Amino acid sequence: MSLKDKTVLVVGCGGLGGYVIQQLGRMNLGTLIILDGDVFEKSNLNRQLLCTKSNLGISKAQVYADFLNDITDAKVISYFEKLDEHNANLINKADVVIDCVDSVKTRLFLADECKKRKKILIHAGVDGECGQAFICYPDKNTMHDFYANSGEVPHKTISFNVGLAASLETMLAYRVLTNDDEEYKGKIIIFDLPSGLIKVMDI
Amino acid sequence: MVKVKFFGTARVLLKDKEMEGDFKDVNEMVAAICVKYNVTKKDLKQYYIYVNEVNIAKLKKYKTELKDGDIVWLLSPASGG
Numbered sequence: 436m437s438l439k440d441k442t443v444l445v446v447g448c449g450g451l452g453g454y455v456i457q458q459l460g461r462m463n464l465g466t467l468i469i470l471d472g473d474v475f476e477k478s479n480l481n482r483q484l485l486c487t488k489s490n491l492g493i494s495k496a497q498v499y500a501d502f503l504n505d506i507t508d509a510k511v512i513s514y515f516e517k518l519d520e521h522n523a524n525l526i527n528k529a530d531v532v533i534d535c536v537d538s539v540k541t542r543l544f545l546a547d548e549c550k551k552r553k554k555i556l557i558h559a560g561v562d563g564e565c566g567q568a569f570i571c572y573p574d575k576n577t578m579h580d581f582y583a584n585s586g587e588v589p590h591k592t593i594s595f596n597v598g599l600a601a602s603l604e605t606m607l608a609y610r611v612l613t614n615d616d617e618e619y620k621g622k623i624i625i626f627d628l629p630s631g632l633i634k635v636m637d638i
Numbered sequence: 639m640v641k642v643k644f645f646g647t648a649r650v651l652l653k654d655k656e657m658e659g660d661f662k663d664v665n666e667m668v669a670a671i672c673v674k675y676n677v678t679k680k681d682l683k684q685y686y687i688y689v690n691e692v693n694i695a696k697l698k699k700y701k702t703e704l705k706d707g708d709i710v711w712l713l714s715p716a717s718g719g
Contacts, residue, residue: 451719537719562716565646580695582715585684590718597719625713627645630655636691 441612442466444529446518446545448495449473450592451559452535453484454601455608459533460503462609466510467503468525471495472517482594523548531608534558535601537590539582546571546578555611559604561597562590564628568603569638570611570619577638581623599626640704642667646714648685651677664689665700667710685712 441464445452448471459467473495479486485498500513516522518541526532532549534556536542542558549556550573558578559568571577603624610616623638643656652675661667668682687694688711694702704710 447719449719535719537717539717542717559719560716561718562646562714563650565714566716566718567713581686582717584686585715585717590716592718625645627713629649630643630645632645634691636688637693637696 438463438612439465441530442468442528443608443612444468444470444525444532445535446470446532447535447537448499449479449535449537450482450594450597451537451561451601451604452495452533453486453499454598455533455535455605456499456503457484457506458602458605459608460507460509462605463507464509464612466512466528467507468512468514468528469496469499469503470514470516470518470522470525471499472515482592482597518545518548526552526554529554531611532556533604533608535604537592539585542578543582546576549573550576557604557608557611559600561592561600564593564596565626566596566600567623567625568600568607569623570607570616572620581638596628599628639706640667640708640710642671642710642712644712646716648682648712648714651675651681660706661704663698663700663704664694664702664710667704668700671712682712685714687712 474492475486475490490498494515496513496515500511503511526548532554553573556571560566622635624635626633639658640661641658644652659670
């Protein structure tokens with residue numbers, strides 16, 4: 436199967452989601468489903484790709500859907516909704532799901548819903564100038580294990596770091612979609628820019 | 639000496655990049671960090687620890703022995719998006 440036959444669901448059109456959607460939109464995919472219940476706010480101007488002064492107050496999902504339709508012939512489906520138990524069945528339609536949310540609670544919910552449906556979930560998280568990315572396979576509890584000891588903590592997000600994490604996330608999605616993900620199974624990509632660290636390690 | 643490097647929010651919390659010392663195991667190292675930087679074990683619980691690039695969850699967890707030349711990383715799970 437080529438990428439043209441693939442469907443990707445992006446959950447969240449914020450910092451990570453904006454860059455991921457832009458990159459996926461240029462990959463010749465068949466269908467892109469995007470989901471976000473928020474509108475652009477002034478505080479998003481510092482990092483979110485399509486957050487402009489003229490877009491403030493407008494649905495993020497709608498803005499990215501319009502953008503995608505401008506750059507790709509892929510089928511684009513957008514939902515101005517937050518992910519919850521009422522719309523989690525959207526996951527059934529996807530070959531790969533991408534986590535672009537910004538809370539541990541939502542990530543764990545998303546991981547559970549993907550696991551139930553035996554779908555692969557691609558994760559990235561950022562804080563300041565560091566972060567991580569990994570693939571969650573349905574036969575593992577990677578997301579729960581990873582966040583086992585951490586609650587919701589305030590995080591700083593910086594545009595270049597968000598862009599880096601999103602690129603790694605898109606790369607992992609590409610690997611899965613092209614059946615070339617063997618070297619990332621059971622691995623975590625860790626990056627910490629102040630110390631110059633970017634490393635692939637056993638998770 | 640064991641070298642302990644702090645990444646992400648661990649570096650912000652401890653206001654330092656790294657420390658060195660002689661520690662019998664990870665437990666002793668964590669105790670030393672608490673004393674040196676005036677933090678509690680609870681403060682450090684959220685970080686995951688790698689010894690020579692292996693997660694201590696796959697070794698003997700906090701009882702993982704440390705020896706001269708080992709490099710320990712304290713990494714923070716980032717949750718922003």
